[in-house]
Amino acid sequence: MQTLDLLVVTGYFIFILIAALIFKRFSRSSSGFIRGGGAMMWWMAGATAFMTQFSAWTFTGAAAKAFEDGLPVLFLFWGNAVGFFIAAWFFAGRYRKLRVETAMEVIRLRFGKVSEQIYTWLQFPLTTLSSAIWLNGLAIFVAAVFGIDLKVTIIGVGVIVTLIAVSGGSWTVSATNVIQLILLMSITLIVGVYALFFAGGPTQLAHDFPAESIMGNNISYWQIFVLWVVIIMTKQSISTNNAMTCYRFLVTVNEKEARKAAFVTGILFIIGPVMWFVPPWVTATSGVDLASIYPNLGSDANNAAYLYFIDNYMPAGVLGLVLAAMIAATIAPMTTALNRNAGIFVRNVYQSVINTNATEDQQMFVGKLATVVNGVLAVVAALFFASMQEYSFFDLMMLFGALLQIPLAIPSLLAVVVTRTPDWSGWATLLVGLMVSCFIQFVFNANWLLPLVSADSFTNREIIDITVIVAILSQVVITGGFFVFTSYFYKESQQGEERLSEVNQMRSNMERPISESEQANVDYRQGTYLGWLSKGLGVAVMVMALLPNDLIDRSAFVLIGLLILLSGFGLKHKQKALIAKP
Numbered sequence: 001m002q003t004l005d006l007l008v009v010t011g012y013f014i015f016i017l018i019a020a021l022i023f024k025r026f027s028r029s030s031s032g033f034i035r036g037g038g039a040m041m042w043w044m045a046g047a048t049a050f051m052t053q054f055s056a057w058t059f060t061g062a063a064a065k066a067f068e069d070g071l072p073v074l075f076l077f078w079g080n081a082v083g084f085f086i087a088a089w090f091f092a093g094r095y096r097k098l099r100v101e102t103a104m105e106v107i108r109l110r111f112g113k114v115s116e117q118i119y120t121w122l123q124f125p126l127t128t129l130s131s132a133i134w135l136n137g138l139a140i141f142v143a144a145v146f147g148i149d150l151k152v153t154i155i156g157v158g159v160i161v162t163l164i165a166v167s168g169g170s171w172t173v174s175a176t177n178v179i180q181l182i183l184l185m186s187i188t189l190i191v192g193v194y195a196l197f198f199a200g201g202p203t204q205l206a207h208d209f210p211a212e213s214i215m216g217n218n219i220s221y222w223q224i225f226v227l228w229v230v231i232i233m234t235k236q237s238i239s240t241n242n243a244m245t246c247y248r249f250l251v252t253v254n255e256k257e258a259r260k261a262a263f264v265t266g267i268l269f270i271i272g273p274v275m276w277f278v279p280p281w282v283t284a285t286s287g288v289d290l291a292s293i294y295p296n297l298g299s300d301a302n303n304a305a306y307l308y309f310i311d312n313y314m315p316a317g318v319l320g321l322v323l324a325a326m327i328a329a330t331i332a333p334m335t336t337a338l339n340r341n342a343g344i345f346v347r348n349v350y351q352s353v354i355n356t357n358a359t360e361d362q363q364m365f366v367g368k369l370a371t372v373v374n375g376v377l378a379v380v381a382a383l384f385f386a387s388m389q390e391y392s393f394f395d396l397m398m399l400f401g402a403l404l405q406i407p408l409a410i411p412s413l414l415a416v417v418v419t420r421t422p423d424w425s426g427w428a429t430l431l432v433g434l435m436v437s438c439f440i441q442f443v444f445n446a447n448w449l450l451p452l453v454s455a456d457s458f459t460n461r462e463i464i465d466i467t468v469i470v471a472i473l474s475q476v477v478i479t480g481g482f483f484v485f486t487s488y489f490y491k492e493s494q495q496g497e498e499r500l501s502e503v504n505q506m507r508s509n510m511e512r513p514i515s516e517s518e519q520a521n522v523d524y525r526q527g528t529y530l531g532w533l534s535k536g537l538g539v540a541v542m543v544m545a546l547l548p549n550d551l552i553d554r555s556a557f558v559l560i561g562l563l564i565l566l567s568g569f570g571l572k573h574k575q576k577a578l579i580a581k582p
Helices: 003-024 030-038 042-051 061-069 073-097 102-109 113-146 150-164 172-200 202-208 222-241 254-276 279-286 294-311 320-353 361-387 391-415 426-442 445-455 459-487 497-511 524-544 551-580
Strands: none
Touching: 003 172, 003 320, 042 172, 042 254, 042 426, 061 073, 061 254, 061 279, 061 294, 073 222, 073 254, 073 497, 073 551, 102 113, 102 279, 102 320, 102 391, 102 426, 102 497, 113 294, 113 320, 113 391, 113 426, 150 172, 150 320, 150 361, 150 391, 172 202, 172 254, 172 279, 172 294, 172 320, 172 524, 172 551, 202 254, 222 391, 279 294, 294 320, 294 524, 320 361, 320 524, 320 551, 391 459, 426 497, 524 551
């Protein structure tokens, strides 16, 4: 890694720490630490929603999928777009109108305290596993850049990310997410445009890409591909809209702001992925052997497809900016997940079970302690994932979602759609979902389906795709069907008076708009500070154009810096308009 790139990354860390210190003052209470006191504007909530849906894995594991198979990887991210459009239409407003602070409060209102505690204690390890996968993705990229052992990288990067995560609460996380979104989109859009230029345009790129068909390589049956696309987009929509992920909408001022946040996130997920994967597609057309170029990555060498393009086609300094973007893409979801877990532990375990009379200072301390513990466990889990060779990094992420996340997501999504089921339907449906996952993981064999296609064997890719298809389809049909079936056992007369009152209040809240008197006071300094920070970052990037490079190389820094600078002016102008409103 060149000295300039190292200076860029170091400067970025300093910049993010400064931003964290500026916004730390906004968290004056446990509510502010957990969800920003419900006083965030739609663009800040949207940035967090966008940044938490992907990580450095996008530019490592997903980039490897793009390098190997081309177009199919886009459907995973377009599934996010569909999910957020559905949220803008239905779920985002409903969750915000529940008037809760954490996702687990939704579970408690809907299913009672037993389900709340079960979901709470299951959510902790699942979030840790998610953080480990994100951390692994960043570590793969950093290990390829520095040429050092992957496990050493995981420990080092994990310590840094955890320290940043514990520095502040929801305000710090959301504010840095806005800056990291601006940086990430500016860099990746310009790099994508340059990649298209070097490829000779989109038509030439499609012609030169070494794939057997539009479905990619090692897949013989279009039916498997079509089913995989439909199922993956369904999975992403479920993952986006369940009560476990509704925390991203709880930070907004009201339901209108929540809907706007969801809609703009959907738009970003249509545009962004196309440009993200052009560089690994261009790398694939060059016919390079990534394993020989990045031997320290071993069987994961294809995860460096994005890095290879930066190394060989972009000017010095851009690698540092891209690495900063990768760090941003990991810090954002990981800090958000750690902050969410801290909030859940404080509200739904510590304050609810351990110390019902906890002071604000005690809640803040416990929240930060929970963040540190969760970060350490994520590092340990990431080290375990690094030792797994059976699945690619992309396949590991898909199976994790299909086998573990979906059983939790289905009942928590249907909770605000089918509201007349007994309390036990929450934990019982979860149990059914986990049983389905166990069957798929330990009993199901994709070769059982060979007679349907009159074939002797499936390729490894087809086996993985079939496993994901069957896993998610089984969850939707069996687990979702079981939840709906429990409605036949619902009787209001069997509900206790207190529980019936809570559930009726929940139903009423979902239909009742948030009044002005219920809304938190908005501190418009959030846009002013972020505007100035973004403008400063944009100028710093544009200064890099003074480095001795040719005109095309210089223009990369100018264009990236200009996009960041314009975003800063946009934030500043938006806040001036809001402040001027009567």
